[in-house]
Amino acid sequence: MNPATQAQPHESAAAPPPSPQPLAAPDSGVPLTRVSLAYIEQRINLYLRFGNPARTVQLDRWRRCAVFLPAAIFCRIRWQANDYGTVRWQLMVLQARTPLDTMQRIPGIRPGARILLHAEGKQKTRAVLAQIDAIEALGIDPAEVSPAYWRTLGNRLAAHLPLPDYTAERHAAWLAGRALQ
Numbered sequence: 001m002n003p004a005t006q007a008q009p010h011e012s013a014a015a016p017p018p019s020p021q022p023l024a025a026p027d028s029g030v031p032l033t034r035v036s037l038a039y040i041e042q043r044i045n046l047y048l049r050f051g052n053p054a055r056t057v058q059l060d061r062w063r064r065c066a067v068f069l070p071a072a073i074f075c076r077i078r079w080q081a082n083d084y085g086t087v088r089w090q091l092m093v094l095q096a097r098t099p100l101d102t103m104q105r106i107p108g109i110r111p112g113a114r115i116l117l118h119a120e121g122k123q124k125t126r127a128v129l130a131q132i133d134a135i136e137a138l139g140i141d142p143a144e145v146s147p148a149y150w151r152t153l154g155n156r157l158a159a160h161l162p163l164p165d166y167t168a169e170r171h172a173a174w175l176a177g178r179a180l181q
Helices: 122-137 147-158 168-180
Strands: 033-040 044-050 055-058 063-068 073-082 085-096 104-106 109-120
Touching: 033 073, 044 122, 085 122, 085 147, 109 122, 109 147, 122 147, 147 168
Parallel strands: none
Antiparallel strands: 033 044, 033 063, 033 109, 044 073, 055 063, 073 085, 085 109, 104 109
């Protein structure tokens, strides 16, 4: 083979994307939950609606990885389309795993999380987004809302019952109970 015709590595070649593996907590005993996020125009949009990741790493132009500490609550929305339009709307409110906690395996979430609410379809997703907007209108961070409320909302959604509102009084009771633990 002629060395002049071989491809020479170029110094400005793009470096490989960072691996999510080095995303460890300062204390290695703390289990982290990694959430894959992606955006490809007109095809897929996986994003966080709310939540406070401990760290977010941009893997490349289309992908990111958000890392959550144990018991953190977050909402991931998945929208997918093909050449004919939207094929999937999915909203999940999840709680990052804690040590010795039961969890569900969910694609794109490593190692898994506890599902507090799962809405599939445009109508159900929009109903939950309206509830999230109402919570934010009260000045409450949805990531600080009681996990019991998210489970109740998911159950009412599945049973086709009216969705309960989250009130400031309910939030104050949740914070008082959490302070006693």
